[in-house]
Amino acid sequence: MDQLNLRHLHYFWVISREGSIARASEVLDLAPQTLSGQLATFEQAVGGQLFKRQHRRLILTDLGQLVQAYADDIFALTGELSEALKLPPTHRPLNLFAGISASIHKLIAYRLLQPAMKLGREVRLECRTGRAEDLLLSLKRGELDVVLTDRMPTAEPSERLAVHRLSSSTISLFAAPDMAKELQRGFPQSLNRQPLLANATDAPYFHKLMNWLTLNNVRMELVARIDDSALIKVFGREGLGLFAAPTAIQEEVCRQYQVAVVASLEEVTDQLYAVTRSRKLTHAAVKAICEGPIQGSKESS
Structure with a gap:
């Protein structure tokens, strides 16, 4: 299966919750014949039977239980995303992926991150420590939003990293x-x-x-x-x-x-320095960090 059809997965998920195609068709506002055909297509795509019939109720097979477990997680996150999008932009949770050079003292790192945690909105912080070179590579790949380091990075002319001086x-x-x-x-x-x-x-x-x-x-x-x-x-x-x-x-x-x-x-x-992919700071938490201890930045090339 090269690509998972999320609509078919959703149909399967509703059927598994409702226990029958008839009840699921009412929830989805689809004809039972149409839903049955969509389920058959999905079973062909995943390579096995997802339900077995027991009296008038559909019971999940082992494969069906496996697929349902993933579907539960996927559609729970979809629900959370839907609720988050209903919030005003300034009230939505903000994810912050920060890399911290292992040579930076942990108390110092905490102080540098503090401005991001005091934005007046929920910030979901994920920190990764390691060698500055490895963290900068992750930054270039888009895996991190900012890297905190205690050495001035060197970059190729094509990389255009922005280096923001923080504190001394x-x-x-x-x-x-x-x-x-x-x-x-x-x-x-x-x-x-x-x-x-x-x-x-x-x-x-x-x-x-x-x-x-x-x-x-x-x-x-x-x-x-x-x-x-x-x-x-x-x-x-x-x-x-x-x-x-x-x-x-x-x-x-x-x-x-x-x-x-x-x-x-x-x-x-x-x-100490903060390194970002761009001089223009659009991420509110990254902007708070870079403008925290000492304002100003220097772009490297």
Whole structure:
């Protein structure tokens, strides 16, 4: 069956609910002979008998039960769509498919998405995390509405992606309270030979941090690479090393993980971007995100 005939499927679905062609023909306002012929055509298309007769009632076969299960889902969604279309456009549920680079801290990602969740209408959000390159490919395919990333994307001249600058934050170093207090004295030389917990997702700000350490003649010991931002902080809380995170969320980090700030590094920043397929923002939720923290956009080519 190359293409499913939805009208025939609907006829079958009504017959299965009503239990007879006679009652279904009344519901559908079709002659019983016409409906019977349409059912026979549909059975030929699906390759098997959908009903068996038991006394005067039609009973679903195994194949019929399988088809009915799918038909229930299809026509339930059709009903929801019909009801949604009756609503004014501003009251209809808004689907938002967002891609988030794995290297972006989850608290930061939540803040970036917040404007979309405060539109005053229902937003159905679906988030996908992963490598920026993979997410941008999904964006080009139309599978995502927006990608949040911490690196400026590169694009071929034909792709014309729109890059919207969102927010920037300096980076702070965190550690267990006793360790942080000790390292604050004689900073930054106090960091020499101290254990460092790294983000395994290749966050751009981590490379900037390593350059800053080199410029200040500081050499730390890399003891672990961890791709889970929460797990890094747990390791830090237990005194296994220092870790870096955006200064913008330092209060939440200290409160949630019982750590303390060693220092904030003005020279090391974390820049965030939203990437869309077009410079013109027609999706209300995407527009709210792109115009949230810092307004303005830059188109890449």
